[in-house]
């Protein structure tokens with residue numbers, strides 16, 4: 001793996017506000033192609049906020065204001081004229097709680113290509129390939145017309161991953177995708193992430209440090225600093241590097257304190 005990431009996606013001088021509250025300050029991060037990057041840190045340090053900025057999901061929060069830049073293949077996704085729907089097609093997202101649509105398994109996967117008008121020569125084949133990539137095909141191939149809700153939590157999360165890859169993104173953002181799952185379902189999703197890394201760039205927010213250590217090539221550690229006058233806690237990036245370096249030889253005492261469980 002190269003010392004510096006070969007960036008597909010990069011955040012520079014990223015500052016995020018909710019109304020007058022400064023939630024995240026001055027984040028600079030390059031996300032490497034075909035790598036898994038974990039964002040870790042104590043609750044409220046802005047990990048999910050940063051993640052949501054990476055595909056303009058924060059546009060949907062009316063009080064949110066984003067400053068700085070996020071570039072995808074060197075194009076600023078916040079530039080005038082950029083279509084946020086297209087951004088989210090290319091930079092897909094999987095959420096903490098599996099959220100299949102109230103539709104059949106087949107239609108959950110076919111939905112994105114249909115609504116975005118993607119040219120798909122053979123939808124049956126496309127749905128099958130996406131479900132195979134999400135390691136779900138063998139479990140659902142005989143019940144494609146059944147509701148997505150009929151699946152277990154772990155299967156629903158894999159269905160959501162199949163739905164995300166159906167619109168052919170090259171980056172997948174995952175916000176604590178395993179936090180609601182049992183260890184077996186978690187292991188299945190983690191194995192899947194490692195397989196998907198061959199084709200996709202993955203950025204994951206996780207509270208589970210073992211999970212970051214198991215799957216992530218690089219890890220970014222965030223913390224929150226209280227403002228002296230208001231007491232409001234603003235998130236900031238402390239340290240970013242290879243996961244082994246962050247966990248075994250952190251450069252910053254704040255990282256070391258968090259990793260060793262002294263605070264956070």
Ligand SMILES: Nc1ncnc2c1ncn2[C@@H]1O[C@H](COP(=O)(O)OP(=O)(O)OP(=O)(O)O)[C@@H](O)[C@H]1O
Nearest residue numbers: 018023042043044045046047048049050061063235
């Ligand atoms: N929609 C919102 N409106 C107002 N404030 C928000 C909103 N979303 C997040 N915040 C605030 O921004 C800060 C960062 O929140 P964020 O959820 O990004 O942190 P996090 O590190 O992902 O936390 P956690 O690990 O608990 O999920 C927190 O103070 C939070 O209360």
